[in-house]
Amino acid sequence: MVANGTTDPQHESAGAWAKKYHLASRTVMESILRPHDLGPTQWYVLHHLAMVGETSQRDLAGLLQVERPTLTGVVSALVRKGLVVQEPSSTDQRQKMLRLTRAGAALWRKLPDPIALILDTAFDGIAASDVETTAHVLRTATGKLQELLSKGTPS
Amino acid sequence: MVANGTTDPQHESAGAWAKKYHLASRTVMESILRPHDLGPTQWYVLHHLAMVGETSQRDLAGLLQVERPTLTGVVSALVRKGLVVQEPSSTDQRQKMLRLTRAGAALWRKLPDPIALILDTAFDGIAASDVETTAHVLRTATGKLQELLSKGTPS
DNA sequence: CAAATATAGTTAGGTAGCTAACAGATGTCA
DNA sequence: TGACATCTGTTAGCTACCTAACTATATTTG
Known part of the structure; x- marks a missing residue:
């Protein structure tokens, strides 16, 4: 998207370029993963489970910085494909632990x-x-925006 | 999301930070616009129509860097709210011209x-x-990723 | 201990983006 | 001029994210 009043594409803000970079990298990631029938977030879940091992959905949502309902959808897709199993924690029946299947x-x-x-x-x-x-x-800019968000956002 | 093998959040890549910055700025924009019942893309459309005046959907899709079907949805939301009118161009019956209503x-x-x-x-x-x-x-990194995309992406 | 509160996950409904397929209008050219 | 190609916008169907509201378990506390 066009950043601001400026329309000269060479002089768009760092903010606008962060957005474009992000979109481009997501597109690349999607096109790499498409042949394997995985989305980016699905890949991150497998990555974490492969590297770290059994993890609760709650912890994973925090680590991946997505909301719990988002992870519900991603995990259920992985369970449906038989790549991940989801079972209640033995110590807390609310939590569901995730781990990779053999497949x-x-x-x-x-x-x-x-x-x-x-x-x-x-x-x-x-x-x-x-x-x-x-x-x-x-990193600094992100910190400032998060600070702005945590104080009530002015309209 | 966690970038890679590294788990130390201070040492994540520029790529990971571009993503976080983008998410944070989108969240700020959404929270500013929510009281006005507008989404970010809806705001960009109003911005353009207010600054430049009557514009065709085709041109707007190019300027905003979204696909035509995406703009169809955004514009129909604005039309539903009575903020924008959409009418066929007098010179080309395929094109629909957009402009702000008084509201x-x-x-x-x-x-x-x-x-x-x-x-x-x-x-x-x-x-x-x-x-x-x-x-x-x-900008450079985005260009390289787009180049990678335009050559077939290896799996 | 019972009642209130907090937490984990799901469901429902929304936004924003994409591609593919289509209808209608316009353009091209044999 | 008539057939074919191109362009514009829409529809349908997908992914991925969000918030709000719900259920079921745990925990805290009067």
């Missing part, structure tokens, strides 16, 4: 790592210090 | 500018040169 672990081993590919492609050839500056600026 | 123009005058607020908040106090570096890095 899920087997699929994981064959899967490419879209995040590594994206980062390698996107930032290849750019000075490391510039990439660091970018991460720093975006 | 749409009146609402526009009362609306805050969420983009200005977000940019002011997010990048306030950060060195202008660093913000420029960020825009440059993200």
Whole structure:
């Protein structure tokens, strides 16, 4: 989307470019995962379960920074495909623990790592210090926006 | 979302931060616009019609970088609320021209500018040169990802 | 201990985006 | 001029996210 009053595309704000970068990287990730019939969030769930092991849905929602209802949908898709099992925790009947099935672990081993590919492609050839500056600026900017959100947002 | 093998949140990649920044800014924009019962894309449409005047849906889709079916939905929401009128172009019966109604123009005058607020908040106090570096890095990275997409994406 | 409160997950309904397929209007050219 | 191609917008059906409201369990507390 056009950022602001400015219409010269070369001079759009860092904010507008963050959005475009995000959309492009999501599109790349989707096109890499499509042949495996997985969405990006599904991939992140498998990634976490493969790396860390059994995890509750609650914890996973926090780690993946999505809301619980979103994770409900993602997890039920993975369960439907037989990649993940979901069972009540033995200590707290409210919580459901997730882990990979044998099929899920087997699929994981064959899967490419879209995040590594994206980062390698996107930032290849750019000075490391510039990439660091970018991460720093975006981290700071994100912090300020979250601060704005936590204080009531003015209309 | 967690970027990669790394779990230390201070050391996530520029890519991960671009995503977080984007999500935070979208959330701020939504929370500013919610009291006015508008979504971000609806705001951009009003913005354009208020600034530039009568525009065809085709041109608007290009300017806003969304697909035509997406704009169909956004525009029909605005028409339903009585903020925008949609009528066939006199010179090309395929095209529909959009313009603000009196109510749409009146609402526009009362609306805050969420983009200005977000940019002011997010990048306030950060060195202008660093913000420029960020825009440059993200622009370059986005270009590389789009290049990757246009060549067939490997699995 | 019983009642109130908090937490985990689901369901319902919404927004915003996409692609594919289509209808109608316009353009091209043999 | 008539047939074919292209363009514009819509519809249908998908993904992925959100909030609000619900159910069922745990926990806190009077």
